[in-house]
Structure formats: C-alpha cells, structure tokens
Amino acid sequence: MNHFPKWKIALVAIISMLGVIFASPNMLSRERADQMPHWFQPVSLGLDLQGGSYLLLEVDTAYVFREQLSSLVEGVRTVLRKEKVKYSDLGAKGDLVSVRIIEAEERAKARELLRKIDSSASVDAKDDGTMVLKYSDVAVKARKAAAIEQSLEIVRRRIDELGTREPSIQRQGEDRIVVQLPGVKDPDRIKALLGKTAKLTFHLLDDSTSADEAAKGRVPPGSMLLPSAEKERGMPETYVVRKRIEVGGDMLVDSKATYNEGRPVVSFRFNAAGAKKFGDATRENAGKFLAIVLDDKVISAPRINEPILGGSGIISGSFSVQQAQDLSLLLRAGALPAPLQVLEERTVGPDLGADSIQAGAVASLLGLALVVVLMIIVYGTLGALADLAMVLNLILLLASLSALGATLTLPGIAGVVLTMGMAVDANVLIYERMREEQRNGRSIMSAIQAGYDRAFGTIFDAHVTTLVAAALLFQFGSGPIRGFAVTLTLGLLASLFTAVLVNRIMVVSWVRWRRLKSLPLA
Amino acid sequence: MQLIDRFLPHGTHYDFIRYRWVAFCVTAVLILGSFTSIAVKGFNFGIDFAGGILVEAQSTTGPADLHAMRATLGHLGLGEVSLQEFGTTGRDVMIRVQRQDGDEKAQMSALTKVKASLGEGYTYRRVEIVGPKVGGELVRDGVWAVVLALAAIAMYVWFRFEWQFGVGALVSTFHDVITTFGLFSITGLEFNLTTVAAILTIAGYSVNDTVVEYDRVRENLRKFKSMSLYDLLNLAVNETLARTILTVSTVFVTVLALLFVGGEVLRGFSIAMLWGLIIGTFSSIYVAMPMLIYFNLRTGKAAEEAETAESAEGGPATP
Numbered sequence: 001m002n003h004f005p006k007w008k009i010a011l012v013a014i015i016s017m018l019g020v021i022f023a024s025p026n027m028l029s030r031e032r033a034d035q036m037p038h039w040f041q042p043v044s045l046g047l048d049l050q051g052g053s054y055l056l057l058e059v060d061t062a063y064v065f066r067e068q069l070s071s072l073v074e075g076v077r078t079v080l081r082k083e084k085v086k087y088s089d090l091g092a093k094g095d096l097v098s099v100r101i102i103e104a105e106e107r108a109k110a111r112e113l114l115r116k117i118d119s120s121a122s123v124d125a126k127d128d129g130t131m132v133l134k135y136s137d138v139a140v141k142a143r144k145a146a147a148i149e150q151s152l153e154i155v156r157r158r159i160d161e162l163g164t165r166e167p168s169i170q171r172q173g174e175d176r177i178v179v180q181l182p183g184v185k186d187p188d189r190i191k192a193l194l195g196k197t198a199k200l201t202f203h204l205l206d207d208s209t210s211a212d213e214a215a216k217g218r219v220p221p222g223s224m225l226l227p228s229a230e231k232e233r234g235m236p237e238t239y240v241v242r243k244r245i246e247v248g249g250d251m252l253v254d255s256k257a258t259y260n261e262g263r264p265v266v267s268f269r270f271n272a273a274g275a276k277k278f279g280d281a282t283r284e285n286a287g288k289f290l291a292i293v294l295d296d297k298v299i300s301a302p303r304i305n306e307p308i309l310g311g312s313g314i315i316s317g318s319f320s321v322q323q324a325q326d327l328s329l330l331l332r333a334g335a336l337p338a339p340l341q342v343l344e345e346r347t348v349g350p351d352l353g354a355d356s357i358q359a360g361a362v363a364s365l366l367g368l369a370l371v372v373v374l375m376i377i378v379y380g381t382l383g384a385l386a387d388l389a390m391v392l393n394l395i396l397l398l399a400s401l402s403a404l405g406a407t408l409t410l411p412g413i414a415g416v417v418l419t420m421g422m423a424v425d426a427n428v429l430i431y432e433r434m435r436e437e438q439r440n441g442r443s444i445m446s447a448i449q450a451g452y453d454r455a456f457g458t459i460f461d462a463h464v465t466t467l468v469a470a471a472l473l474f475q476f477g478s479g480p481i482r483g484f485a486v487t488l489t490l491g492l493l494a495s496l497f498t499a500v501l502v503n504r505i506m507v508v509s510w511v512r513w514r515r516l517k518s519l520p521l522a
Numbered sequence: 523m524q525l526i527d528r529f530l531p532h533g534t535h536y537d538f539i540r541y542r543w544v545a546f547c548v549t550a551v552l553i554l555g556s557f558t559s560i561a562v563k564g565f566n567f568g569i570d571f572a573g574g575i576l577v578e579a580q581s582t583t584g585p586a587d588l589h590a591m592r593a594t595l596g597h598l599g600l601g602e603v604s605l606q607e608f609g610t611t612g613r614d615v616m617i618r619v620q621r622q623d624g625d626e627k628a629q630m631s632a633l634t635k636v637k638a639s640l641g642e643g644y645t646y647r648r649v650e651i652v653g654p655k656v657g658g659e660l661v662r663d664g665v666w667a668v669v670l671a672l673a674a675i676a677m678y679v680w681f682r683f684e685w686q687f688g689v690g691a692l693v694s695t696f697h698d699v700i701t702t703f704g705l706f707s708i709t710g711l712e713f714n715l716t717t718v719a720a721i722l723t724i725a726g727y728s729v730n731d732t733v734v735e736y737d738r739v740r741e742n743l744r745k746f747k748s749m750s751l752y753d754l755l756n757l758a759v760n761e762t763l764a765r766t767i768l769t770v771s772t773v774f775v776t777v778l779a780l781l782f783v784g785g786e787v788l789r790g791f792s793i794a795m796l797w798g799l800i801i802g803t804f805s806s807i808y809v810a811m812p813m814l815i816y817f818n819l820r821t822g823k824a825a826e827e828a829e830t831a832e833s834a835e836g837g838p839a840t841p
Contacts, residue, residue, distance in 0.1 A: 048787075056656065058626075186646070191630070341626045345651040352578065352647040359785030366783055367776035374772055411719055414788055417780050418723065418795070421773035422730075425765075428772070429734065432765045435532070458737040461682055462730040468674045469726035473719060476667035478660070481719045488723070 002445050002508050012502055016392060022399035043401045046409035048480050049357050051350030052182040056343045057155070057194065059175045063338040064147040065095070065140060072097050072133060074243060075117045077222065085110050089130070090221075097121075097133040104129065147337040148175055155179065155340070157333035158193055176343070185349055197295050197339050198330035200249030202281070205289040205301055206240040214240045229297040230318045239298045241291045246281040247274055255331035257324040258314075264324035265316045268331060275311025283307035292317075294327070360413035367417045368394075371424055379431055380520055385510065386427035389503040393423050396494040397487065406490075409483030419491030422466070426499035430455040435521035444511060444518055452504050459500065463492050538759045538807055539752055539815070545808035549697060552801075556704020563707055568714030569650060571664070573621035573657035575633050578614065578648035579640065585612035586644075594639050595619075600632050608786055614647075626653035664718040671722050672696060675729045683736055686817035691732050694810035698728045698801050705797050716791045724798030727773070731766070731806040738762050739811075743819065751819060755811050770803050 025033055026042040033042050047054050069092040076099055080087050085106050090099040101110045107129055114123045114131055120139035124132045135143075148171065155177055156169045168180040179194075181187065206223040214225045215238060226241050251274025258267050270278055282290070282304050291301040292315050299317040319327065371390065375383035397416065401408055434451030442450060467489060474485035511519070569576045579586070588605055595603045595617065602620040619636060622628040629651050637646070652660075672695055680688030702721050706713045738758040746754060777799060781792035 058655075188634075341653075342630060342651075343626055343653045344656045345630075345649065347646070347649040349645065349647040356785055356787060359783060359788075363779045363784040363788075367779035370775035370779060371772050374768075374775060378768060410785075410787055411716060411791065414780055414784065414791055417776050417784075418773070421769075421776035422727070424772050425730075425769045428765050428768045432762075432768075435764075436761070439532070454741075458734050461678075461733045461737065465675050465678055465729045465733060466723075466726035468678060469671045469722045472667045472671045472674065473722050476663040476670075477715070477719065478663075481715055484719050 002449055004505055004508070008501075009505065012505060015396070015497070016502070019392065019396040019399040022403045023395045025402060026398060039403070041402060041405075043398060043408045044405060045353075045357070046407045046412070046480055046483050047180060047182060047346070047353075048348050048410045049353045049360075049408065050182055051185070051348050051353035052180065053184040053187040053190070053345070053347040055179040055181075055187060055191070055194070055345050056172070057177040057179060057340045058343050059148050059151045059177065059340060060338045061144045061147065061175050064144055066092075067338070068135065068140070068143050069095070069097055072118060072121060072135075076114060076133070078244075079113050079117060080110065083109075083113055085113070095134065098130055099133075100128065100130045102129065107131075144175070148177075150337045151340065152177055154334050154336050155194060158329065159190065161329050161333055162190065162193070164190075177340070183350065185347070187345065187347055191342055191345070193326060193330065194340050195342070196330055197336040198249070198327075198333075199295055199335040200252070200331060201293045202246045202248075202278070203241045203244065203291045203293055204246060204281075204285055205291050206242050207288065209240055211236055211238045211240055214238070226291070226293060226296055226298050229294065229299045239291055239301055241293065241298065246290070247278045249331060249335050251277070252331055255328040257321070257328040260314055260316060263316065264319045264321045265314045266319070266324050266328045266331065267312065267314045268328075269312040272311070275309075278311060278313075279307055279309040283309075356410045360410060364413060364417050364420075367420055371420050375424060375427075381510065382431055382507065382520065385503060385506045386424055386431070386499070388506060389427065389498040390420060390423050390495075392502060393491065393494045393498040394420065396498065397491045400490050400494070401487065406486050407483050408487070409480035411480045412483035412487040415484045415487035415491065419488065419495065423491065423495035423499055425462070426455075426459045426495055427503055429458055430500070430503070431521065434519055438519055438521060444516060445508075447519060448504075448508060448511065452500065456500060459496070463496055467492055532764055534760045534763055535756075536760060536763075537756055539756050539812055542808065542812035542815075545804075545812065549805070549809055552701045552704065553697060556700050556707065559704055559707040563710075565703075565707055565713040566710045568712045569618065569621075569652045569657070570714040571657055571661050573629070573652045573654045575617075575619040575629060575636065576648070576650040577617040577619075577633070577636060577646060579617060579644040580647050581613045581615070581644055583643050586615045588615065591615065591617075591640065595636060598632075598635050598639060600635065621652075621654060621657070626655070629653050660715065664715070667718060668699060668721060668725070671725050672699065675725065679729070679733065679736070683740060684819070686814060686819055687736050687740075689817070690810045690813045691729050691736070693813060694732055694805040695725050695729050697805050697809055698724055698798060701801050702794055702798055706794070711790055711793065714790065716788070717794055720791045720794035720798065723795065724802060727798060728802030728805060731769075731802055732810045734765065735759065735762055735806055735811060739814065751815055755814060759807055759811060766803060766807075770799060773799055 022040075025036060025040050028036070028042060073090060073092055076090060076097065080099070086102040087110075088100050088102060091097070099114075101107045107125060111123055111125050111131060114133060117133075118135075121133045121135050124134070126132065152169065152171055159167045159169065159179065159181070164181050165183055167182075168178075170178045172178045181190065184190065206220060209218065209220055209223075211225070214223075219225050219240065222244070223240050223242050226239050228237050228239065231237065247270065251270050252268050253271045253274075255266060255268045258265060286304050286307060288304055289301045290304050292299045299315060302316075315327070372387045375386050377383070379386065394416070397419065400406075430451050433455045434447050437447040437450040437454075438444070470485045470488045470492070474482055474489070477485055586607065588607060592603075592605055595605070600619050600622065604618045606616045606618075608614050608616060617636065619632060622632045633649065633651055672692060675695060676688045676692035679691040699721055702724055705711070706717060711717075735758055738761055739755060742749070742754050742758055746757075749757070774796075777792055777795045780788055781796060784792055
C-alpha cells in the first residue's frame with residue numbers, strides 16, 4: 001500500500017490548503033481582521049489572554065417563589081375584601097397559602113372565589129374552614145423558568161446599555177447566567193448595576209398610623225414598613241406604605257436622567273395602560289402621599305397635588321449625576337424578576353493578558369525549536385519529515401480553532417505545546433517500527449509498509465485514551481480548562497492525519513525520489 | 523546514520539522485570555507516602571476550590587512595600603491574608619484572602635475593602651473571587667472528572683485488550699494520579715483547576731505509554747507461543763526502549779519550555795506535567811508490566827488468538 005491513489009493525495013493537498021487558508025487570518029492585524037468576513041477570522045482569545053471580566057451569576061429562584069406566594073396572598077385579600085367575606089389567619093406558610101373563612105355558610109362561595117384567582121393553584125378546604133392554596137410543581141417550575149429567561153434578557157439589556165464591546169451573556173445550567181465582558185478592566189460598576197433588581201413601584205402611604213407606631217410592631221395588615229433609600233436630615237427614616245401596588249415599573253416605556261431645579265432627577269414615561277392607572281390613582285387620591293419605592297426602599301413620597309394624566313413624571317431624590325444615570329438605565333432596561341448574586345468573578349487586566357500571550361508564544365516557539373532539532377539529530381531527513389508533519393499539525397490545529405470559533409486560552413496554549421511533544425510520538429513509534437522491520441530483513445518498501453501499518457494500532461489506542469481524558473476535561477472543566485481540552489482534542493485528531501497519512505506520503509515520495517535502497521535507520 | 527545508535531539503543535537485553543520487587547517497594551512507599559501526606563497535611567487549595575479572593579496587584583510607584591501592605595491588609599479583619607511577591611521587578615504582588623464567612627456578598631465586600639485600603643498606586647492585573655457555592659461544585663466536578671477518566675481508560679483498555687491489561691492500566695494510572703496528588707500535598711504547591719487538568723493529562727499520557735508497551739506484549743504473545751512470560755515482558759520493554767527514551771525526551775523538552783518561559787500562571791501545571799512524565803514512564807515499565815506476570819495471560823481468549831494468529835501467518839514472523 002505504498003502507492004497512493006490520486007484522490008488520497010488530492011484529499012491531503014486540499015485539507016492542507018484549507019488549513020493554511022483558515023490559519024492565515026492569524027497573521028493579520030486586529031484592524032485588518034475586523035474587516036474580514038466572519039468565516040475568515042483569527043482564533044478568538046479567551047478572557048485570560050485578551051483581558052476582560054467573567055462573572056457567574058445566580059438567579060435567586062427561592063425569591064421568585066416567595067414573590068409568587070405573596071402575590072397570591074394579596075390576590076386572596078383583594079378578592080375576599082371585595083366580596084365582603086369574613087376571614088382570618090391569611091398568610092403564606094412554607095410553600096402554601098392558607099386562610100380561614102369565619103362564617104361556615106360562606107365557605108363554599110369563598111372556595112369558588114379562591115379557585116378563580118389563579119388556575120395553577122389548587123384549593124383545599126379543611127373542616128375548620130381553612131382554605132389551603134398550593135401551586136402545582138409545574139406552575140412553580142414554569143414561573144422559575146420564566147424568571148430566568150427574563151433575567152437573562154434584562155441582564156443583556158443592562159449590559160448593552162453600558163456599551164460594552166462584544167459581551168457574551170449565556171445561560172448555564174438551571175439558574176445561572178455567565179457574563180463575559182472582553183476588555184472590561186474593572187467590573188465593579190457592572191456588578192453594582194447587576195446587583196440591583198430595580199423593581200420600581202408606586203404605593204400610597206398608609207396615613208392611618210405613624211411610622212413610630214408601626215416600628216413598635218403595630219403595622220396594619222395590608223401595609224408594610226419600609227426604610228428610606230437615603231438617610232438625610234429632615235426626612236423620615238421609615239415609611240408605612242400600603243402593600244397594594246398602584247402602578248408598577250413594568251409599565252414604564254422610557255426613562256432619562258435630567259435636571260429639575262438644578263438637581264439631577266430621573267424622568268419617566270408610562271405606556272398607555274400605565275398612564276391610565278397612574279392617572280386614576282392620582283385623581284382618586286389627590287392630597288395623599290405617593291411613595292416611590294425602589295427595591296423595597298422609599299426614594300421619596302411626594303404629596304399628590306393634582307391628577308397626573310399625561311403618563312409621565314419625575315423621580316426626585318438626593319441623587320448624584322451618576323446615580324440618576326444608573327437609575328434611569330436600570331428603569332429603561334427593566335426590573336429583574338429576582339435578585340442576582342455574583343457567585344464567581346474572574347478579571348484579567350489587558351496587560352497581564354498580553355504578557356501571557358507573549359509567554360505562551362515564546363514557550364511554544366522554544367518547544368517547537370527543541371523538538372525539531374531533537375528529531376533531526378536523531379533521525380536526520382526522516383526526522384525533518386516528521387517535523388514537517390508536526391508543523392502541518394500545528395497549522396491545522398490553528399485553522400480548526402479559528403474556523404470553529406473555538407477560544408484559545410492560556411492552558412490552551414499549554415495544550416498546543418504538549419501536542420507538539422505527543423504528535424511526534426506517533427512518528428517515533430512508526431520510525432522505530434520501520435527500523436526494527438528493516439533489521440529483521442525486510443526490503444525498504446515492505447519495512448515502510450509494516451512500520452506504518454503495525455504502528456497504527458498502537459497510535460490509535462494511545463490517541464483514544466488521551467482523547468478520553470480530554471473529553472472528560474471538557475465535560476467537567478470550566479472556562480480556560482475547556483480551552484485546554486479543545487486544543488488537546490483538535491491537536492490529537494490532526495496528528496492522526498498528519499503523523500500517519502501525510503508523513504507516510506512524504507516518506508515514500510522521498511525514498512522514491514532519492515532511489516534509496518535502505519532506510520537511513522541503523 | 524550513526525547518531526541514532528548513540529542516542530537510541532537497540533537490541534538491548536536489560537532485565538527490567540527482575541527488579542520488580544524493588545520497583546514494587548518504591549511504588550508502595552510513594553503511594554503510602556502520598557496517602558499519609560494527603561491525610562495528615564492535606565492540600566494547599568487555591569481559591570478555585572477553597573473559595574476566597576485572589577488579587578494580583580502591581581505597584582505603579584516602584585517596588586511594592588510588602589511590609590506596609592501586610593500591615594494594612596492584616597488589620598481589615600478578613601482572616602488569613604497572604605502576600606507573595608513574584609516576577610523580577612518587585613512590583614508584582616499576589617494577594618490571597620481566605621474565604622469569608624457568609625455568602626457570596628461577603629466575598630464581594632471583602633474585595634472592596636482590600637482595594638480601598640491599598641488605595642491609589644496599584645493597578646489590578648488579575649482579580650478572582652470564588653464564592654463558597656462554586657468552590658464546592660468545582661471540587662465535586664474535579665473529583666468526578668478524575669474518577670471517570672480512570673474508569674473510562676480502564677474500560678477502553680479492557681475492551682481493546684484483555685481484562686488483565688485493563689487492570690494493569692488502571693493500577694498504573696491510579697498510581698500516577700495518586701503520587702501526583704501526593705507531590706502537591708508534600709510540596710504544598712497550590713492545588714487548583716489547572717492542577718486537575720494536569721492530572722488528567724498525566725493520566726492520558728501515562729496510559730498512552732502503557733498502551734504502547736501492552737501492544738507489544740500482545741503482539742509477542744501471538745508471536746512467541748512458548749516464551750516464558752518473564753522473558754516476553756522483558757523483550758517488550760527492550761523492544762520499545764528506544765521509542766520510550768525518544769518520546770520522553772520530546773515531551774520533556776516541551777514541558778521544560780513551558781516551565782521556564784511559560785509564565786507564572788502555568789508554573790504549577792508544568793511542574794505537575796514534568797512529574798507526571800517521569801512517574802508515568804516509570805509506572806508503565808515497572809508497575810503495568812510486572813503486574814501482568816501475576817495474571818494468567820496465556821489462558822482463555824489470548825491463547826486462542828495466539829493460535830489462530832500463528833496458523834494464519836504460518837509461524838512466527840521473525841527469523
């Protein structure tokens with residue numbers, strides 16, 4: 001089998017050429033590469049090489065569930081009050097909501113009413129008149145999934161608003177979001193922005209009691225005690241606020257940072273439905289106080305002097321310019337359905353990234369030079385042919401990384417360097433085998449054939465076992481480690497092609513061309 | 523091409539198997555030592571696993587004053603704070619802060635405190651924070667990866683060879699993995715995610731080496747039906763000796779390149795690889811091979827295969 005069909009040689013030539021083509025963008029400068037089509041791009045560098053910030057966020061799904069339950073509680077309260085059903089002991093306990101209907105004859109009616117609140121909640125009646133409402137597992141899961149999808153969208157919008165270059169925002173696992181921000185040196189502002197849920201609501205103040213009374217634990221049912229957002233002199237520290245939401249921030253369509261009487265404020269505009277609700281609320285409650293609540297803190301509670309019918313208004317508080325800008329950004333982007341927590345942060349400065357690239361490049365070139373020289377010293381021309389195959393292997397590796405859009409990380413560079421050491425192993429196995437076969441009296445061509453054929457099984461097994469380790473690394477590793485697994489895998493696959501097939505064609509052609517009678521292997 | 527002979531021996535008849543008891547003793551000492559150190563001393567876990575904060579700060583105003591930094595950071599009440607200078611300019615300092623009690627937010631506020639107390643005059647080249655939740659998961663994933671890799675490799679060798687070879691590959695690879703853990707425990711080198719990558723690469727490399735030897739054993743089992751297993755194993759090691767030396771050399775020089783010029787981040791990885799290279803080669807010859815003596819290789823499928831192979835080829839191929 002030392003004669004190669006034309007198609008095989010053509011295949012090798014085509015693959016090698018494709019390798020050179022796809023690897024070539026890596027020679028371009030950054031500016032030139034940006035002008036090239038997307039399939040003709042240099043390999044993308046991991047954050048550890050180009051600098052940037054990696055954030056792993058978790059959506060607090062327990063919070064989502066609590067919210068779901070407490071809105072159910074408010075739903076029950078509203079319905080029962082409206083229908084004038086007498087009840088007691090309304091509240092959320094664990095994963096259910098329970099309420100006791102006092103009058104026995106109202107229980108059947110109450111049960112029907114409660115059923116209509118939310119079709120995904122079941123209603124159980126107990127003998128003592130207690131009604132227990134429970135969400136089905138499916139409903140809870142769906143709500144959580146929706147919350148995560150929405151969080152992803154909000155995170156994306158907030159980061160887009162900041163104008164970061166090529167951010168990547170991906171969902172990971174059940175309830176996590178990975179945010180990668182190339183080029184970001186200090187993610188503190190982004191973290192601060194992502195750390196706010198930015199839930200904006202308008203509530204009426206409860207004027208039936210004073211904040212001092214409420215602070216002693218006597219909060220009327222249906223109201224809550226909220227702290228003030230800013231501790232400022234002359235302002236109350238806490239407010240008693242009705243739980244009922246008059247209008248929510250989800251009805252906002254726009255928000256801008258602007259100035260009012262020389263102070264930074266945030267202006268906002270409601271959509272049609274929001275404008276109507278806001279208009280109704282301000283008309284019906286003229287003279288009362290309207291609390292503007294952000295993330296359970298009262299920003300301000302101005303008196304409603306006249307109905308606000310245009311659907312727009314301003315939020316004034318003691319903002320700095322930056323705070324006003326951030327708040328308007330958050331309101332534009334929308335509220336997160338649940339708080340996010342930063343589980344992991346990894347930030348690499350661009351100069352460290354550049355240093356790492358340099359160190360990686362020097363290590364690769366040095367490794368390459370050492371292997372090349374060693375192989376030539378030991379095997380002469382055959383060694384040089386193995387070196388050529390290895391260089392082609394590196395080109396193919398770079399090409400496939402670039403074409404597949406895989407990310408090169410610093411451990412990935414280590415993977416490249418290791419690949420060089422292990423790729424020539426295949427040729428060493430083959431050459432040693434040829435040497436042995438020749439010593440056993442085989443002719444040159446038959447020794448070559450036996451060398452490649454017999455060594456192949458070994459090479460194959462050796463590659464597969466390393467691939468197994470690489471696959472597990474990919475499965476269980478994260479970030480940079482995955483980059484290592486990817487380069488190792490691609491390098492090994494390429495070496496099956498270059499060290500065996502390409503090298504064989506080169507060796508056979510060389511032997512024919514020089515009309516060698518025996519291999520220069522003692 | 524005379525150079526080859528100088529570099530690569532051929533036709534050697536070293537009696538490797540004879541020293542198996544010495545090798546087994548060395549192996550036993552290494553494994554026991556590793557286990558003891560792991561049990562007694564444990565690991566110097568990096569923040570990937572232990573959680574906590576790592577900050578690589580560079581002074582913008584000449585060499586960093588480690589004393590002053592230590593004093594400032596020590597008084598923040600953040601628990602253990604370690605500072606380490608590295609690089610050649612004396613401006614780079616690695617600051618490690620232990621995991622803070624409490625949740626993820628506690629880690630974030632600790633970082634803010636560190637940055638605030640260092641003040642101006644430092645740029646931050648690298649900041650890593652790993653919260654308690656993620657740290658625990660990374661440990662679990664790392665353990666799974668290593669265990670599954672060992673199992674998968676053993677399965678593959680079993681599938682391609684015989685169960686005896688699978689056991690041999692498993693034991694020798696396990697040996698390499700355990701002693702690498704031991705090396706990190708004894709030396710107190712930082713154990714982090716890159717270390718796990720190195721260990722899996724070592725496992726892959728070591729079994730690669732073992733497979734090459736086993737392949738030759740399998741071939742010789744078919745070729746030399748009447749040769750004693752002792753001689754047969756020795757022959758296989760000797761026949762592959764040139765290849766072993768050369769491959770170790772090529773990987774060795776590349777790992778050396780990584781170690782000396784690959785930079786700070788890859789240092790731990792390179793050291794692990796260097797160790798793995800040595801121990802992997804040792805275990806392929808002295809653990810994986812002699813173990814086969816204690817299995818009855820010539821019964822069952824292997825013997826049948828040997829016979830069919832011989833009748834097909836019309837006798838041994840070698841003169």
